[in-house]
Amino acid sequence: MSPQRGAPDNYSKLTSPHSFIELMSLQRLEDALISFPDSTESEKIERFRSLARPFNPGQGTRSFGGHVYAQSAYAASKTVGQGLVIHPISAHTRFDSILSVKRPEDQPLSPSVDAEWWIEAVRQGKFSEHEFPGLDVRKTDMKDYNRAGDVKQHPERYRQLTQYRLKGSPDENPAASLAQIREREETGQYDNLYACAHMYSSDKNSLFLITRALGIDHWTEMASLTLTFILHQHGEALRMVDWEMIGDGDVAGVSEFPMKWFVQEGWTPRAAENRGTHESHLWSPDGTLLATSLQDSMLRLKNLGLPNL
Numbered sequence: 001m002s003p004q005r006g007a008p009d010n011y012s013k014l015t016s017p018h019s020f021i022e023l024m025s026l027q028r029l030e031d032a033l034i035s036f037p038d039s040t041e042s043e044k045i046e047r048f049r050s051l052a053r054p055f056n057p058g059q060g061t062r063s064f065g066g067h068v069y070a071q072s073a074y075a076a077s078k079t080v081g082q083g084l085v086i087h088p089i090s091a092h093t094r095f096d097s098i099l100s101v102k103r104p105e106d107q108p109l110s111p112s113v114d115a116e117w118w119i120e121a122v123r124q125g126k127f128s129e130h131e132f133p134g135l136d137v138r139k140t141d142m143k144d145y146n147r148a149g150d151v152k153q154h155p156e157r158y159r160q161l162t163q164y165r166l167k168g169s170p171d172e173n174p175a176a177s178l179a180q181i182r183e184r185e186e187t188g189q190y191d192n193l194y195a196c197a198h199m200y201s202s203d204k205n206s207l208f209l210i211t212r213a214l215g216i217d218h219w220t221e222m223a224s225l226t227l228t229f230i231l232h233q234h235g236e237a238l239r240m241v242d243w244e245m246i247g248d249g250d251v252a253g254v255s256e257f258p259m260k261w262f263v264q265e266g267w268t269p270r271a272a273e274n275r276g277t278h279e280s281h282l283w284s285p286d287g288t289l290l291a292t293s294l295q296d297s298m299l300r301l302k303n304l305g306l307p308n309l
Contacts (some may be wrong), residue, residue: 019168020134020197023067024074025051048075057112070200077192090287091265095161098140104261105162109247110185114205116217135201136259137164146213158213160266163203165259166240170194171212178246178257185239194238198282199229202264202293203262210268210276210299221300225275228294237284238291274300 029047054067067152092099109120112129121127140161170190171181184190207222231238245258267282276299282291 011124014015018131018133020166020200021170021172022170023052023134023195024048024071024196025172026071026075026078027051028078038181046079048078052133056130067200070196071181073199074192074196077196082188090289091161091263091281091283092285092287095145095159095265097261098142098145098161099163101141104138104165105136107140109135109161110139110205114208115211126181132204133162134167135197135204136167137162137201137204137251137306139205152215155213155215155271156267156269158209159269160209160212162201162204162264163261164264165261166194166197166257167259169257181241182243185241191234191238194240195231197236197240198262198291199293201262202229202280202282202291203227203295206266206278206280206293207276207297207299209266210278210297211272213268214271214276216301218279218302219299220302221298223298224295225298226294226296227265230292230294231290232292233284235287237288242285271299274298 026048029049032045032047033042033079034045050071054063056063095201109129110132111122112132113119118127140163142160145151146158147159151159169176169181170182170193176184203224207224211219211222240260240262242258242260262285263283264280265283266278268276268278270277276297278293278295278297280293281289282293284290
């Protein structure tokens with residue numbers, strides 16, 4: 001899947017759509033056949049082109065890696081039949097006193113770049129925050145928890161919770177009714193889209209957690225090297241429309257999509273030799289461990305007379 005070669009003429013003018021289904025939109029291209037010297041049979045390659053521009057964190061020249069990661073998986077899901085899905089004590093219990101203080105929608109939006117220099121620059125008007133497309137992501141206030149002496153002495157105990165929900169309809173047809181969407185969701189037609197949405201969210205600001213946990217304010221390079229996403233649950237646990245908010249009555253008169261809030265619990269178990277590791281658990285609203293993410297990264301510090309990580 002390539003967003004550039006053969007891209008539409010107006011690609012440079014594309015924007016990041018509001019809804020996740022639009023953000024993941026794809027155009028199927030003509031299949032390609034690849035021949036191999038040691039085989040008489042050609043291999044068919046199914047090709048897709050992205051129709052939406054990825055989010056640009058920090059307004060630089062890089063694209064949000066979670067977009068590429070999630071959309072690649074979503075394109076792969078288009079090549080298989082329906083039914084094939086991308087394959088402890090909950091955070092809700094352990095952090096109940098923190099999560100119960102405010103509703104998720106009353107928590108601050110997760111910043112484009114979760115670093116103090118960026119937050120201060122936005123506060124001073126040097127930069128402006130652009131809306132994060134596809135998902136509504138909120139950063140839970142963990143300051144009191146992370147200021148504890150035990151956490152400061154053991155950075156691996158640092159924790160950051162984020163809460164997220166889907167934006168827009170999960171259906172590609174904007175005219176689809178809630179009744180149609182409910183029926184399609186119950187048969188698993190959106191399960192791959194939902195799996196990709198969870199993958200997409202898991203990468204947001206993940207590496208900045210490492211610098212915060214270590215008390216690092218200055219660095220020269222930061223980049224993700226590998227990202228592994230392990231989905232533990234299929235079916236209802238990963239689905240994102242909150243039908244309980246609507247009830248069992250007639251959904252024909254309901255125009256908005258009430259969405260479930262999921263929780264990501266992130267931490268860094270180890271940082272050394274210019275490398276940092278980010279891990280997280282993703283929890284469904286009922287406390288089910290939905291997925292685990294594992295990320296290896298490069299982190300190079302400015303020359304401040306400090307040894308390597």
